Amino acid sequence: MNWPKLFILILAFYLxxxxxxxxxxxxxxILISVLLINFFEKPQDFTGVLAALFGGFFLDIFSSGIIGxxxxxxxxxxxxxxxxxxxxxxxxxxxV
Amino acid sequence: MKFYFSKSKILVLLIAILLILSxxxxxxxxxxxxxxxxSPVQKTFWDAGDGISDFFCGVFSRESLxxxxxxxxxxxxxxxxxxxxxxxxxxxxxxxxxALEIGPAxxxxxxxxxxxxxLADEAILIDKGTEDGLSENMPVITAEKVLVxxxxxxxxxxxxxxxxxxxxxxxxxxxxxKSIKGLIRGRGRSEIFLDLVSKDKELKxxxxxxxxxxxxxxxxxxxxxxxxxxxxxxAQFFQQAEVSPFLDLRELKNVFIILNF
Numbered sequence: 001m002n003w004p005k006l007f008i009l010i011l012a013f014y015l016x017x018x019x020x021x022x023x024x025x026x027x028x029x030i031l032i033s034v035l036l037i038n039f040f041e042k043p044q045d046f047t048g049v050l051a052a053l054f055g056g057f058f059l060d061i062f063s064s065g066i067i068g069x070x071x072x073x074x075x076x077x078x079x080x081x082x083x084x085x086x087x088x089x090x091x092x093x094x095x096v
Numbered sequence: 097m098k099f100y101f102s103k104s105k106i107l108v109l110l111i112a113i114l115l116i117l118s119x120x121x122x123x124x125x126x127x128x129x130x131x132x133x134x135s136p137v138q139k140t141f142w143d144a145g146d147g148i149s150d151f152f153c154g155v156f157s158r159e160s161l162x163x164x165x166x167x168x169x170x171x172x173x174x175x176x177x178x179x180x181x182x183x184x185x186x187x188x189x190x191x192x193x194x195a196l197e198i199g200p201a202x203x204x205x206x207x208x209x210x211x212x213x214x215l216a217d218e219a220i221l222i223d224k225g226t227e228d229g230l231s232e233n234m235p236v237i238t239a240e241k242v243l244v245x246x247x248x249x250x251x252x253x254x255x256x257x258x259x260x261x262x263x264x265x266x267x268x269x270x271x272x273x274k275s276i277k278g279l280i281r282g283r284g285r286s287e288i289f290l291d292l293v294s295k296d297k298e299l300k301x302x303x304x305x306x307x308x309x310x311x312x313x314x315x316x317x318x319x320x321x322x323x324x325x326x327x328x329x330x331a332q333f334f335q336q337a338e339v340s341p342f343l344d345l346r347e348l349k350n351v352f353i354i355l356n357f
């Protein structure tokens with residue numbers, strides 16, 4: 001596990017959540033960030049899945065539902081994107 | 097199905113999810129803890145937000161601002177005239193109260209709080225909680241007596257306020273100066289609409305909607321919004337209306353909690 005990378009990731013999502021909940025009320029900044037990370041990183045990288053987990057968890061804290069629902073859904077979405085990219089997409093953007 | 101990640105990575109992910117789910121056993125404490133971690137940064141951003149949104153508003157909507165400014169100037173003149181006649185009525189009211197020994201009109205007992213952030217599901221977070229004597233279902237208003245919503249969850253140092261625009265929100269209202277009663281329903285994304293208004297009543301664009309004490313949720317006379325468009329369809333048993341709420345989240349910095357009413 002790359003701890004400095006993990007720390008930066010948590011810090012980045014902390015700031016993204018602060019921005020989403022104060023400046024951009026209805027813009028899904030965290031979801032879009034999670035999607036972008038997962039689309040543009042190498043399919044074998046695990047950072048996107050962790051980003052999805054943290055992003056979802058932070059959103060769970062700031063919603064009234066069950067804690068973990070969004071973390072779980074975001075992580076599943078990240079894994080799904082990675083499987084799709086790895087199976088069906090071949091191109092210079094996603095070198096294997 | 098083929099796994100694309102090592103077993104250890106999948107194991108870490110599963111343990112993390114289990115840990116996160118187990119936090120539901122202490123959801124109140126967990127949320128309170130994270131709110132206190134996030135609140136300093138969120139408070140700074142929230143306070144800065146007004147300036148930033150004003151800047152973008154100015155850049156992108158110059159023409160509409162000009163028109164709005166003109167309309168506001170006209171409305172201001174109208175309000176000044178109304179204010180003058182109202183002050184006369186107030187003076188008369190005060191004299192009559194003294195003569196009848198009724199005493200001054202009752203005001204609410206209020207608590208003060210600052211807004212920390214917007215939460216999901218049409219709610220905001222304020223920086224006062226059980227430690228400050230707040231409890232669930234207390235109405236929240238602005239300094240101008242604009243209805244914000246009611247407290248739906250209280251933590252130690254924070255409270256969650258469900259906005260009137262929340263989809264599950266509905267409460268009794270009346271039209272100022274007319275004997276028209278109705279129900280305001282939330283629509284999400286800061287939108288509300290008026291429902292259950294009898295068809296024989298005359299609703300007009302520009303009518304002021306204020307809260308009514310009938311449902312017992314909010315005290316009467318709090319400002320809710322202004323009618324934008326009346327919808328009178330033959331398929332409906334009641335009249336409906338689009339209401340433009342007075343509550344502007346971007347302008348909201350501080351709120352008052354009605355402790356008793």
